[in-house]
Amino acid sequence: MAYIQKVVTALPPVRLDQEQVLAMGRRILKGRIPFVDQALKLIANAGVENRHLVRTPDEILDNDTLSWRNEVYSESSIQLGGELMTRMFESGVVAPEDVDLIITTSCTGFMIPSVDAYLISRFRLRPDVKRLPITELGCAAGAMALSRAHDYLRAFPHHRVLILAIELPSLTYRTRDFRVANLVSAALFGDGAAGVLLSSEPGPCRILDTRTHFFYDTPEMMGFDLSESGFKIILDKKIPGLVAEKFVEPARAFVNDQPEFVTEGIQHHLFHPGGRRILDTLRDEFGLKESQVAASRKVLAEVGNLSSASVMWVLDEVLKTRPHGNGLMAAFGPGFNAELLALRFHTSANDVPRG
Incomplete structure (x- = not known):
């Protein structure tokens, strides 16, 4: 069995609220695109109220070379990763060794x-610690990391797995790219990180099952193109429609394969907050009340879309309520791909299965 023992989160220092983003958008876009009002409306309706960045907006806009941004990415990733590991080890749930x-x-x-590699040296993890960097699965990577940890713990039940999701989407914003996809990215994404510890010891959340679903012939719908000026975001406007038309059936098949879900229902829905339209689509297609997607909606509003770290923030938000019952986690990423996890939350030690 794989149990989630602890979730920790971290944010970079620069905070922007929605009014600041709109004012900045008006200043940057005026005179450069013919649809400024529509673009500002898109930003205003994104469902994001605050976000954090690793550098000020002016620094990012003034330094649009791949070399500068990737240097900041490396420095900031090590810093945020260090914050996550410090909080995890100081919590007492696990020691570095x-x-x-x-x-x-x-x-x-x-x-x-x-x-x-930098964090293993800094915190003196064992020299035989296993390493698995996941770099090209986009927003789905956090959920997939949880799935792979679940698989690993089935093979090595006495081991402990530490996941670190660190994303800095602000560094992918292209200063002179006025495509709708780049504007949507700016409206939705924020920088942030999350860490999760898993083991086979009884804990507050058990992973019951996982499933990957790949959508054929959709690689052009989401991802990045890389050029001299950096990462060029690809976000197809048909993604919410694809989720509505193609995701619900495999998701329901996964739910029906979980005996606990069939007999007891699902009490918690942990959807990747990819955007307001994605959450609206999932809510409507699954026939949910707004309160049932509240955790995802809150994360989107407070920190924006954090790519692979988002589902871990949603998980942390749910765990704060001391939940009980079944949970369905879902995230989407380039491919196009969906990752599903069946979860069981426990509120007390007596409620946790052993053995």
């Missing part, structure tokens, strides 16, 4: 060696 596998996820920059 007890981590057997470290999984890192990120898609908003490039590092070789990956960020875990």
Whole structure:
């Protein structure tokens, strides 16, 4: 069995509220595109009230070279990763020498060696610790990391797995790119990170099952193109429609394969907050009340879309309520791909299955 023991989160220092973003958008876009009012309305209706950045907006706008941005990405990833590991180890749930596998996820920059190499040295993890960097799965990577940790713990039940999701989407914003996709990205994404510890010891959340669903012939719908000026975001406007038309059936098949879900229902829905329209679509297609997507909606409003770290923020939000019952987690990423997890929340030690 794989249990989630602890979730920690971290944010970079620069905070922007929605009014600041709109004022900045008006200043940058005026005279450069013919649809300024529509663009500002898109930003205003994104469902994001606050976001955090690793550098001020002016610094990012004034330094649009890939070399500068990737240097900031590397420095900031090490810093945020260090904050996550410090909080995890200071919580007392695990010691550095007890981590057997470290999984890192990120898609908003490039590092070789990956960020875990610096953190293993800094925190003196064991020299035989296993490493698994996941770099090209986008927003789905956080959920997929949880799934791979679940698989690993089935094979090595006495081990402990540490996941770090570190995303800095602000560094992918292209200063002179006025495509709708780039504006949508600016409206939705924020910088941030999350860490999760898993083991086979009884804990507050058990992973019951996982499933990946790949949508054929959709690689052009989401991702990045890389050029001299950096990452060029690809976000197809048909993504909410694809989720509505193609995702619900495999998701329901997964739900029907979970005996606990069939007999007891689903009490908690942990959807990746990819955007307001995505959450609206999932709510409507699954016939949910607004309160049932409140955790995802709150994360989107407070910090924006954090790519692979988002579902871990949603998980943390749910865990704060001391939940009980079944949970369905879902995230989407480039491919086009969906990752599903069946969860069981426990409010007390007596409620946790053992063995």
